[in-house]
Amino acid sequence: MPTEAPKEAALEALERARQFQPEIAAIRRDIHANPELGMEEYRTAELVARKLEEWGIEVHRGVGKTGVVGVLRSGNGDSAVGLRADMDALPIQEATGLPHASTRPGLMHACGHDGHTATLLGAAKYLAETRNFNGTVNFIFQPAEEGLGGAEAMLKDGLFERFPCNYVYGMHNRPGLDVGKFIIGKGVRMAGGAFFDITITGRGAHGARPQESIDPVVVACHLGAALQSVVARNISANDQAVLSITKIQAGDAYNVIPERAVMSGTARTLKREVMETIEQRMKQLSVNIAEGFGATAEVDFRFLFAPLVNDDAEAEVYGDAAAELVGEENLNRNAAPAAASEDFSFMLERVPGAHINFGNGASAAVHNDRYDFNDDSIPYAVALFSRIVEKKLPKGA
Numbered sequence: 001m002p003t004e005a006p007k008e009a010a011l012e013a014l015e016r017a018r019q020f021q022p023e024i025a026a027i028r029r030d031i032h033a034n035p036e037l038g039m040e041e042y043r044t045a046e047l048v049a050r051k052l053e054e055w056g057i058e059v060h061r062g063v064g065k066t067g068v069v070g071v072l073r074s075g076n077g078d079s080a081v082g083l084r085a086d087m088d089a090l091p092i093q094e095a096t097g098l099p100h101a102s103t104r105p106g107l108m109h110a111c112g113h114d115g116h117t118a119t120l121l122g123a124a125k126y127l128a129e130t131r132n133f134n135g136t137v138n139f140i141f142q143p144a145e146e147g148l149g150g151a152e153a154m155l156k157d158g159l160f161e162r163f164p165c166n167y168v169y170g171m172h173n174r175p176g177l178d179v180g181k182f183i184i185g186k187g188v189r190m191a192g193g194a195f196f197d198i199t200i201t202g203r204g205a206h207g208a209r210p211q212e213s214i215d216p217v218v219v220a221c222h223l224g225a226a227l228q229s230v231v232a233r234n235i236s237a238n239d240q241a242v243l244s245i246t247k248i249q250a251g252d253a254y255n256v257i258p259e260r261a262v263m264s265g266t267a268r269t270l271k272r273e274v275m276e277t278i279e280q281r282m283k284q285l286s287v288n289i290a291e292g293f294g295a296t297a298e299v300d301f302r303f304l305f306a307p308l309v310n311d312d313a314e315a316e317v318y319g320d321a322a323a324e325l326v327g328e329e330n331l332n333r334n335a336a337p338a339a340a341s342e343d344f345s346f347m348l349e350r351v352p353g354a355h356i357n358f359g360n361g362a363s364a365a366v367h368n369d370r371y372d373f374n375d376d377s378i379p380y381a382v383a384l385f386s387r388i389v390e391k392k393l394p395k396g397a
């Protein structure tokens with residue numbers, strides 16, 4: 001049997017995905033109306049598991065607490081592709097006024113993870129029905145992408161040991177980009193991010209008797225200035241880094257020297273090593289400056305997002321799959337890296353793969369209370385996930 005030309009196969013995939021778009025859109029709106037915070041996605045995870053089972057896919061619940069993995073095998077090939085979506089919502093009061101708006105006060109799907117979950121379900125349905133591949137597909141439904149460590153929770157729970165993958169792919173919607181368009185690039189695509197809290201403990205006293213105190217506010221002032229030297233003096237001019245102190249909290253009164261001061265903020269880098277340098281220098285400066293004043297400092301440095309780095313070869317193949325669907329003119333293969341972060345990066349540190357953005361049309365920005373996922377983008381996202389599997393696990397290979 002002659003292999004179908006990629007372009008024809010892509011258009012067939014798009015047509016099939018269009019046919020069941022209403023079914024997937026209904027699932028998406030159901031998830032949207034019932035948002036759940038990271039690590040609390042019990043209803044969403046159960047909905048995902050039941051749909052996968054309905055389509056004859058092997059289901060593993062509770063991977064990384066509320067994560068779900070579906071396993072679909074076809075033929076005798078021993079290669080495996082992982083497809084990943086995130087499931088969590090945000091603590092935002094929805095203001096869209098839409099019929100499918102959140103029914104839970106103070107919670108909303110403002111980043112489109114409802115759409116990501118639904119489109120990965122769409123790809124599962126497509127691949128379970130067509131089975132036009134040889135090998136294994138692992139559908140990875142991840143909890144808690146929004147800074148709550150969902151990717152790492154799944155990895156610590158043995159994601160890639162229990163469900164080995166040769167390649168892994170992810171995607172995120174992009175407001176402001178037309179539906180049916182894609183953005184991808186090679187190498188570093190998104191910044192790594194960390195949050196930190198530095199707790200300085202001194203000794204409280206009357207504001208008029210400073211000689212009886214060890215003033216944590218004075219320590220914080222010196223430390224705040226000293227920390228600005230980290231990016232300026234410890235990071236190469238060839239690397240990019242941001243270190244921002246965004247909160248300083250100490251004291252409640254005009255005449256009381258407090259016992260404690262807490263400084264918090266964020267660091268962003270495009271390389272993991274650079275983040276490690278920042279953490280190490282921050283700890284050294286904090287502990288030693290505090291000690292110089294007779295106080296102590298404790299640093300809680302939380303590395304929430306590794307920089308997201310696409311494998312060059314996989315970005316190329318993923319881009320090819322997108323171009324076959326929508327034409328090279330609707331794909332930007334050389335987009336600049338984004339300052340935002342995404343914890344799919346931790347999976348890409350373990351397994352070669354790539355992350356792509358697809359157009360959400362003229363919607364509000366993500367994390368805005370008027371944002372909504374665009375259901376018109378479903379066929380494109382479903383078809384791309386399905387086609388990358390067909391390309392990486394070809395029949396007859």
Ligand SMILES: [Zn+2]
Nearest residue numbers: 111146366367
């Ligand atoms: Zn988000």
Ligand SMILES: [Zn+2]
Nearest residue numbers: 111112113172
């Ligand atoms: Zn997101």
